[in-house]
Amino acid sequence: MIEKIVFIVYLAGMLFIGYYFSRRDETLEDYLLGGRTIGPAVTALTMQSTSMSGYMFMGGPALTFKSGWFGFWYATGDVGGGLVNLAILGKRMRRLSQILGALTPIEYLEKRYECKAITIIGSLISIVFLSCYVIGQFIASGKTLETLTGWPFAVSLLIGVGVIIGYTVSGGYLAVCWTDFFQGIIMVLGMFGILIMGLSRVGGLTGLNNALGKMDPTYLSLWGKGLEYNNQWGVALGALLIYAIGYMGLPHVVVRHMSMKSPKTAKVAAVYSTIWNILFVYSPYVLGLIGIALLPNLKDPEMVVPALAHEVFPGIFSALLLTAIMAAIMSTADSLLMQAGSILARDVYQRFFRPNASQKQMVFVSRLLVFAVGVFGIILAVLQPPTVFGIVVFAFGTLGDSFIVPYIAAVYYEKANKVGALAAMISGAITNIIWTAGALDRTTAIHPFLAGLIVSAVFFVIFNRFGRDPSQEIKDAVRRAMGVRIPKGVESGISAMMAPEAKAVARFLREEGVTA
Amino acid sequence: MFGMPAASFWWFLSWPVIWAVLAILVYIKMTREERSEEGE
Amino acid sequence: MTPSLEVSIPPKCFLLKPLIREVDATCSLEERYPGVTQVSARLIYYPYFGFPVAIGSPRGSRPSPLSGLFCSEDTGVPERISIIVDLLEGQAAVTDITREQLEAFGPDPLPHLPFALTVPAREGFPPGKVLDARITMDDANKTALTFLTFIATKSRRLRRCASEVTLGAPVLILKPFWIMEIQSHPDNSKMLVDAVSGGYHPILT
Numbered sequence: 060m061i062e063k064i065v066f067i068v069y070l071a072g073m074l075f076i077g078y079y080f081s082r083r084d085e086t087l088e089d090y091l092l093g094g095r096t097i098g099p100a101v102t103a104l105t106m107q108s109t110s111m112s113g114y115m116f117m118g119g120p121a122l123t124f125k126s127g128w129f130g131f132w133y134a135t136g137d138v139g140g141g142l143v144n145l146a147i148l149g150k151r152m153r154r155l156s157q158i159l160g161a162l163t164p165i166e167y168l169e170k171r172y173e174c175k176a177i178t179i180i181g182s183l184i185s186i187v188f189l190s191c192y193v194i195g196q197f198i199a200s201g202k203t204l205e206t207l208t209g210w211p212f213a214v215s216l217l218i219g220v221g222v223i224i225g226y227t228v229s230g231g232y233l234a235v236c237w238t239d240f241f242q243g244i245i246m247v248l249g250m251f252g253i254l255i256m257g258l259s260r261v262g263g264l265t266g267l268n269n270a271l272g273k274m275d276p277t278y279l280s281l282w283g284k285g286l287e288y289n290n291q292w293g294v295a296l297g298a299l300l301i302y303a304i305g306y307m308g309l310p311h312v313v314v315r316h317m318s319m320k321s322p323k324t325a326k327v328a329a330v331y332s333t334i335w336n337i338l339f340v341y342s343p344y345v346l347g348l349i350g351i352a353l354l355p356n357l358k359d360p361e362m363v364v365p366a367l368a369h370e371v372f373p374g375i376f377s378a379l380l381l382t383a384i385m386a387a388i389m390s391t392a393d394s395l396l397m398q399a400g401s402i403l404a405r406d407v408y409q410r411f412f413r414p415n416a417s418q419k420q421m422v423f424v425s426r427l428l429v430f431a432v433g434v435f436g437i438i439l440a441v442l443q444p445p446t447v448f449g450i451v452v453f454a455f456g457t458l459g460d461s462f463i464v465p466y467i468a469a470v471y472y473e474k475a476n477k478v479g480a481l482a483a484m485i486s487g488a489i490t491n492i493i494w495t496a497g498a499l500d501r502t503t504a505i506h507p508f509l510a511g512l513i514v515s516a517v518f519f520v521i522f523n524r525f526g527r528d529p530s531q532e533i534k535d536a537v538r539r540a541m542g543v544r545i546p547k548g549v550e551s552g553i554s555a556m557m558a559p560e561a562k563a564v565a566r567f568l569r570e571e572g573v574t575a
Numbered sequence: 576m577f578g579m580p581a582a583s584f585w586w587f588l589s590w591p592v593i594w595a596v597l598a599i600l601v602y603i604k605m606t607r608e609e610r611s612e613e614g615e
Numbered sequence: 616m617t618p619s620l621e622v623s624i625p626p627k628c629f630l631l632k633p634l635i636r637e638v639d640a641t642c643s644l645e646e647r648y649p650g651v652t653q654v655s656a657r658l659i660y661y662p663y664f665g666f667p668v669a670i671g672s673p674r675g676s677r678p679s680p681l682s683g684l685f686c687s688e689d690t691g692v693p694e695r696i697s698i699i700v701d702l703l704e705g706q707a708a709v710t711d712i713t714r715e716q717l718e719a720f721g722p723d724p725l726p727h728l729p730f731a732l733t734v735p736a737r738e739g740f741p742p743g744k745v746l747d748a749r750i751t752m753d754d755a756n757k758t759a760l761t762f763l764t765f766i767a768t769k770s771r772r773l774r775r776c777a778s779e780v781t782l783g784a785p786v787l788i789l790k791p792f793w794i795m796e797i798q799s800h801p802d803n804s805k806m807l808v809d810a811v812s813g814g815y816h817p818i819l820t
Contacts, residue, residue: 128583137589142594146601204671268578280578281586326605334596337591542608549647554814556708558610560661561807561816563703566796566807567659567746568818 063208064380068383069245070222073238073389077226080234082137089419090231090320091162091401093429097236103331104243105390106315107141107339110306111246112192112391113199114451115343116384119496121360123347125280127271129288132295134344136303141332144306144313149325151470152316156541163398164310164462165406167317171528171537172528174477176208177484180404184196184461185487186393187401190436192454196392197440200385204491206365219391221383221439224433228426228533232318232401235393242386247335249383257349257367268343270352278351292458297506305455308463311398396436400429446570453495460487460511465518473537487515629665629719631712633658633740633810640793642806644815645817651799658743658810660734660789662702664752665785698762699788700755712788716811718800720789728764733788740810745789755785794818807815808813 084090097105123130152167161167165185169178198221201216208215226234261267276286282289306312317326343364350363357366368380385478404425409416416424456500464483468475494500503510528534576584637656645651699710720734732745750758759782767780791810797803805818 128587131587134589138590139594139597142598144599146605150605220637229608263577281583281585321611323605326609329601330598333594337595339590385697434612458602466594518603548817549644552647553816554809554812555610557807557809557814557816557817559701559704559706560792561818563661563746563749564659564792564807565805565818568794 061555062378062381063373064312065375066211066382069382069385070218072241073222074227076241076432077228077230078410079233080230082229082278083233086123086418086420087405087425088162089233090422090425091405092235092314092546093236095157095318096320097324097552098319098320099327100331101236101240102315102319102324103141103145103328103335105239105394106144106312106328107332107335108243108387108390109394110140110309110312110391111137111339111387112451113196113203113384113388115340115387116203116364117199117361118348118452120347120363123283123344124350124357125358125362126283126287127280127348127351129281129283130344131341131363132298133302134340136299136301138336138340140306141305141336142256142329142392143303145316145329145332148307148313148466149316149319149329150542151540152313152466153319153322153325154497155470155536156271156317157307158536160540161317161378163401163405164314164466165402166410168465168469168480169463171371171533172475172477172480174481175531176481177465177477178406180481180484181462182402184484185402185458186399188310188458189402190432191396191450192458193392193399193432193436194440195451195454196388196395197436199475200392201386201440203365203381203384203388204360207369216440216532219389223389223392223396224430225428227396227433228430230233231398231422235397237320239390242390242416243335245386246383247339248388249386250339251385253368253372253376253380254345256372257346257353258409260371261349262353264345267348267352271348274351278348281509291504293504294506297509301506301508302511304379305459307466308459308461309455310402310458310462311394312461313466314394314398314401318552329464331433343477346548362471374481387492392460396429396433399421399432400425403428403432456495456508456511457488457491457510460491460515461485463487463512464515468519468523470537470540473534473541474523474528475519476523476529478526479519482522483515483519486518505551555571622710627719628721628787628789629717630660630734631716631788631790632718632735633809635793635808635810635813636739637741637793640795640810640813643813644795644797644808646742648797648799651797652797655796656808657794657796658741658791660745660791662745663699663790664702664755664759664785665712665788666698666700666763666785668696668698668763669781669783688725698759698782700758700762700785701743702755705750705754705758707758709766733783734791736763740791745790752785763771771806783810 084555086094088094119133123134154170156167159167160169161170165178165181168181169175197216197220200219204210204215204219205212210218226238230237258264258267262272268279277284277286280286281295282291286413288294316325346364347360348359350360350367353371354363354366357363362382364384369379372380404421408424409421410429410508413420413424416421461484464487465475465480468480468483488511491507491511494505494510499510500506529537577588635659640656641654644654644714648757697710697712698707699712700707721732731747733744735741737758761810763780763782792809793810795806795808797806
């Protein structure tokens with residue numbers, strides 16, 4: 060009972076945020092990017108809670124439940140994911156997206172690489188795989204609610220997803236960010252609380268390890284139960300890298316760079332997101348280990364966290380955990396929904412059908428399309444619930460492999476051109492799809508994600524030679540986004556005392572340029 | 576250490592410290608860049 | 616924003632004599648920048664207020680000889696250090712400019728600020744526009760006082776005679792800078808070069 064009350068209060072809170080922000084969306088930039096006003100704390104938490112989906116409560120714990128500490132190879136990379144993303148892309152992507160006037164991550168690529176085909180292919184890849192990803196989240200929310208409340212799957216799905224769609228459609232990007240912010244807090248508090256409860260049950264980390272060691276000492280090893288991956292450093296490196304760099308290719312995550320208040324937001328957000336990750340990311344994995352000790356007979360490893368909540372923890376903690384899981388799912392699903400809708404509205408509808416649409420019309424169309432993607436997702440999720448995390452990992456990998464190279468090259472290599480970017484996008488996506496479909500990771504011991512990334516990077520380097528250099532305008536824009544680089548020999552001699560004068564002279568020259 | 580082999584301990588549990596240090600370094604580096612870019 | 620620097624009694628004005636010539640500044644940058652194709656330079660003058668600071672000698676010690684920008688003859692203050700306040704950004708600093716580097720300049724008394732003033736060409740140097748001040752004389756005075764209080768608490772020598780530290784009336788100082796435009800590969804950039812000391816800093820427009 061208490062679970063339902065806590066949960067209903069939580070859902071009502073999220074809807075209220077949506078309603079609150081629905082009145083502030085006047086221009087398309089407001090609706091799609093929150094008017095680029097998001098500060099460091101919200102940027103950090105929305106980015107991390109979006110990155111961490113329902114997978115964290117199901118796939119992650121399942122991994123440690125099955126393999127022991129080996130699963131932490133994934134967790135360790137994941138902890139640094141936000142930092143890597145913000146440090147590498149943050150400031151530059153924020154600057155360049157504003158210089159180019161891009162409102163979606165796909166429009167950004169089109170304008171940077173001056174190529175219409177990028178919009179077509181990029182929209183196609185992102186809409187298909189964001190939708191797959193969103194369906195995975197919808198199913199996860201239905202399943203979680205079903206497990207913990209006993210409501211039928213379809214009802215659970217409609218309730219959970221209805222709320223997500225409600226606040227996303229009405230409040231737009233700002234509502235998504237702010238709900239994510241609160242969901243991020245709920246996630247970390249819930250998870251950390253449960254972790255402490257769980258650890259106290261098993262006698263702390265030492266007690267847990269002793270118990271695991273007695274059951275099977277290889278649980279404690281670097282290489283998994285029964286030393287399944289003994290000394291496979293390639294696998295370990297792949298696991299470490301995937302979540303450390305993978306998020307840089309996800310459109311619904313990198314859009315967070317574009318919406319930051321200023322380029323300076325990135326550095327503070329990087330610190331916040333690292334703190335949040337350190338507190339959050341390890342916890343579900345440790346809960347998986349606790350599951351080995353407390354629930355040795357569990358049948359479905361993906362349900363280890365909900366099962367722990369249900370069977371081991373008293374009512375209020377169980378409610379807290381349920382809410383934290385739903386927060387993780389919803390904070391990811393809303394961003395996916397928002398991005399799929401944004402890309403459809405801005406990069407497909409406005410770009411190809413109604414270039415002259417007014418701001419008001421576009422906000423309306425964006426709302427309609429976000430709603431449409433949501434309804435479409437519900438129908439598919441009800442009709443055919445496939446294995447949740449198969450879909451999610453596949454969609455994650457394909458999106459990452461398509462976009463990581465173009466996004467990084469866009470702001471680090473001014474000569475990156477459309478031929479290189481297109482080659483990287485297409486080859487990355489295809490490699491991941493083939494690798495996954497053909498289960499090539501078993502024969503090659505290379506993870507599909509890593510394979511796609513390598514192929515994408517190689518194709519970029521090769522094909523970029525065949526394209527023409529970007530226009531001078533784009534090169535200048537990229538250089539401005541990079542910040543002015545000063546040769547090493549000059550940099551060391553800069554007289555810091557002259558900084559105020561240099562700033563004043565810069566303003567003088569700008570003003571002179573305006574009046575001239 | 577915490578009842579686990581030393582290798583596992585160092586490979587898995589030292590990462591939060593490593594990332595935290597990196598975050599601080601990134602913060603310092605970006606602050607410096609800002610100063611040189613804006614002349615503050 | 617229109618800067619208004621109402622100077623009730625126009626201060627004396629001094630020019631800091633430029634020493635670094637265009638060719639020197641250009642050559643030194645060309646040496647450091649790889650792939651530089653062209654450098655162009657333009658002279659400007661940057662306005663500051665210079666404040667003499669008088670400090671009593673610590674009890675029992677022999678008074679040290681007067682030093683600093685103005686010495687007592689100009690300001691009537693037994694000056695030992697001087698503070699300058701930048702009239703565009705409002706930053707204060709202790710300066711090591713000496714009297715020998717200055718020469719009296721301009722119509723005396725000076726027209727009210729902002730100046731809309733150009734320093735005429737002189738031997739080896741082109742004429743240079745004086746940047747318009749953006750802060751008021753009051754603000755400059757306050758800044759100098761705050762700064763003086765700040766350094767007085769930092770320095771043990773100053774702290775010992777804090778009660779005897781006084782700020783004299785300001786003089787206007789115009790300092791020459793080169794704005795260098797560097798066309799190079801891959802970046803075009805601008806650099807501000809101090810035409811007295813040769814120090815430099817990038818300009819980010």
